[in-house]
Amino acid sequence: TTWAHIGLFIAAVEMVRRIKLPRRVVVPTAVCLIVACGFAAFEQASHWRDSTSLYAHSLQSQPNSPLLHNNYGLALKGAGRIDEAESHFSRTLELNPSDPLAHHNLANVLADRGDLTAARDHYRMAVEAQPRMDAALFALARISLELGDLPTAVDACRRVIALQPNLPAPHALMNNILLAAGDPDGAAIHRRRAIELDMSYADMAAVSTP
Numbered sequence: 001t002t003w004a005h006i007g008l009f010i011a012a013v014e015m016v017r018r019i020k021l022p023r024r025v026v027v028p029t030a031v032c033l034i035v036a037c038g039f040a041a042f043e044q045a046s047h048w049r050d051s052t053s054l055y056a057h058s059l060q061s062q063p064n065s066p067l068l069h070n071n072y073g074l075a076l077k078g079a080g081r082i083d084e085a086e087s088h089f090s091r092t093l094e095l096n097p098s099d100p101l102a103h104h105n106l107a108n109v110l111a112d113r114g115d116l117t118a119a120r121d122h123y124r125m126a127v128e129a130q131p132r133m134d135a136a137l138f139a140l141a142r143i144s145l146e147l148g149d150l151p152t153a154v155d156a157c158r159r160v161i162a163l164q165p166n167l168p169a170p171h172a173l174m175n176n177i178l179l180a181a182g183d184p185d186g187a188a189i190h191r192r193r194a195i196e197l198d199m200s201y202a203d204m205a206a207v208s209t210p
Contacts, residue, residue, distance in 0.1 A: 051075040066096040073105060085109060100130035107139065116143050120152075127156070134163045138170060145177050153177045161190075168197035 055072035062068055073088035086109045092102035107122035123140035127133055141156035154177055160170040171194035178187035194201040 052079055064095055066092045066099055069095065070099065070102045070105065077109065082109060098129045100126040100133055100136070103129065104133065104136045111143060116147055119143055120147060132163060134160050141173055141177065145180060150177065150181045154181065166197060168194040168201050171197065172201050
């Protein structure tokens with residue numbers, strides 16, 4: 001890295017100073033060291049232009065790192081390269097099948113594509129690996145509602161509310177779930193709580209993520 005190059009430069013200068021070379025030799029030697037370190041730093045910086053190139057470069061030396069594949073997938077998704085992102089999330093799970101973040105990230109890609117059943121499966125695996133992962137629980141509840149899987153939706157949403165009792169979105173979602181389940185009284189409790197926390201939920205027109 002650049003810091004490593006700086007460290008090597010300092011060490012080299014110190015070595016030149018200690019061997020007590022004549023001044024006419026020290027100055028050209030120091031200049032050569034500066035130029036060499038400058039070229040090395042420039043070459044390294046070329047790999048740091050953005051996060052996608054950074055992770056791609058890092059994966060060349062660590063091709064079996066689940067963390068790098070997952071982070072590269074996030075960078076690719078942010079750059080709109082969805083197919084490539086999906087492949088790296090999948091590769092993360094090949095290397096570490098219980099990685100909750102990779103399950104969550106892959107589920108997000110699948111949900112965006114409309115593959116709700118597969119997305120639900122990965123959200124479920126994310127919360128099995130990390131039971132307090134509230135974002136995955138919320139997504140699991142929302143997608144389960146869309147799929148008509150009301151028991152899963154109720155359970156996941158209750159768990160989110162237990163973790164984040166003062167967020168309005170889970171209460172608003174529970175309102176919708178309980179209405180679909182034929183429990184208007186239970187839904188009203190959560191609707192009122194959502195409105196208490198945020199008046200913008202007064203019409204229950206939109207449900208945002210936590």
